[in-house]
Every structure is written in C-alpha cells, then in structure tokens.
Amino acid sequence: MAKVNKALFWSLFAAGGTLTAFVFPVLALITLFAAHGNTPEIMGFEQMQGLLANWFGKLAAFGTVSLALWHAAHRLRTALYGLGLRADGIVSVVGYGIALVGTILSAYYLVQI
C-alpha cells in the first residue's frame, strides 16, 4: 500500500467507526420500523426529500454514507489480513475502490436533490 496514505485511510476509518457506532444502531432501528410499514409521517418521502434539499442535511447524509464505507473497507482489509488472506493489494484496491465509488455516487445523488 502507498506509504503516505496510511494516516489518511486510518483517519477515515476512525472517523467512520466513531460515527457508525453512534448513528447506525438508530438507523437500523428506523429502517426496521419503515420496513414493517410503520413509517411515521415525519419520515415520509416528501419530508426526507426536504431534509436532503437542505445543505446541512446533504452534508450529514454524505458524511454518514461515505465514512461508513471507508470504515467498512479498512475493517474488511485488516480482518482479511488477520484471517490469513495474503492479498492486501487486491483487497485494498477493491475495498477502497468501492468506498470511493460510493462516496462519489452519494455526493452526485445528494447534489441532484
């Protein structure tokens, strides 16, 4: 792996880990309610669209999605290495690649709203 980027990837991993630890249990719970058709009115399509039309909403959603992806990519990389898979190069490219694509797509779609 590129030597200079260890700190960069770790900072994304650490930020994503901290954020997901707080945000994802709540998101999972809300999604569970929504999946059972119990969407509260405040979370209806128009309301959510309104939330993401706001630049603060966009930023929060972008941070949550992209940092979670970077966190997952780095966690997967270290876990696979720890489990004995000696293909760090490929794992990094694929994992970080998915995170990068996800980051770009989330930015693209959020800007559209």
Added chain:
Amino acid sequence: MSEVQLELEILRYDPEKDQEPHFKTYQVACREEWMILDAVNHVKDEVDTTLSYRWSCHMAVCGSCGMMIDGQPKLACKAAVKDYADKKVRIEPLANFPIERDLVVVQDDFMEKLKRVKPYIIRKEEKPIEEGEYKQSPADLKRFKQFTLCINCLCCYAACPEYALTPEFVGPAALALAHRYNADSRDQGLAERHKEISKPEGVWDCSFTDTCSIACPKHVDPASALQQLKITTTVQWYKELIGMGDK
C-alpha cells in the same frame, strides 16, 4: 505447611547439542506460597543445573523473567503456583522471539526498535539552569505517568498477534514508550519520532486486539497508548500536508 505438586514441562534447547527444542518434564513439590519462578529455581538448584533462564528481582520490577506459562506470557515471579495446583504446566520461552537457549530469548529486535523511537526527552533548546526546572501540573503528569511503568519484560510482544504476523512491526512496548515521551509536556521530539512511527511498520500494523494490555503485568495499557499515538500521528500527517506540522 501444605504443598502444591506441579508437573513442569519445560522447553529445553541447547543450540550446541540439540537439533530442535524439546520438552523435559520435572516433578516439583512446591511450597504453597511459591511463584512459578521459585519452582523453576528449584529445578535449576536441585535437579538440573544446566537449565537457562533470565531472572533477577523476584518482585515484578526488573522485567527479566517473562516466559510463556501455560501458553500465556507472564512474569514467572508474579504467577503463583497455587493457580496451577496439581496440573501439568508448560513453561516456554516468550513467543514470537528466537530462542537463544532454553527459556532465554534473543531480544535484539526489540532493543533496536526501542532505540529507533527515541524514548527520552528531546529538547530543541535546553533552558539555562538559572531559569529553573520544567514545571508540570498533576494533569500534565497524568497524561503519561502510566506509560512510564513499563519494565520491558516483552510479555506484550509475545501476546501481540500483529507482531507474530509482521515481525517488522515496531510493537506495543516501544510504541507505548514513544507515546510516553510525546505526551510529556517537557518534550519537543514529536516530529523526530513521527518519522519512525508514521512508517507502515510503525504504529499502523496495530489492529487494536488489546492483547498487549491484557498481558501487561504492570497494567501499562499499551493498547491505549497506541490508539492515542495513531491519533497524534494522523494529526501530524494532516498538519504536514498543509505545511503546519510540528518541526
């Protein structure tokens, strides 16, 4: 006085005679209050004088008698025989290090790494003596005091799965000491240490398994030091990126 009967399986290796290490079993009638070190000393004094191992203080201060006891890295002087009563106990040299002889390991790798992280106070300019001492508040002291308690016993290296995987990894004790000086308000050597710590084999191989802190007989908590060091190293990296890093 009650006795504890121990069956010690001690790893033996004499590089001049043995092709490879092997285990030798010793029956030891231990006094109840003995530590494993006393049992090993008994073997050395009464049964087999050729047994080699390091020890000195017998009070968990010198850090010499680290060894694998029943598969766990421990100080032999701090492991009570009572906890292993009437059991077969394996005594091996510390894991992850080459064996020099019997229970003695080659420590050169750690010594070299310790030197590389510069574990001493670095000042850009010494204050003249007339200006008095460098003062620290209790809060300043608290930031690093726990990490000064390391006795270099290397139990953390024997416990660390990342060091086992990647021998180039600087490892828990050396990095915890680097953090100890980085966190000292009298020190100005962060940038110098950063050069070593920010390398791929520096702090980054740590995956926070916490095994070093579990193994540490002095409760230094190296895992905590390493996580704090990762933050310091990341902040310094970003600062250097924009040309504002500590010099």
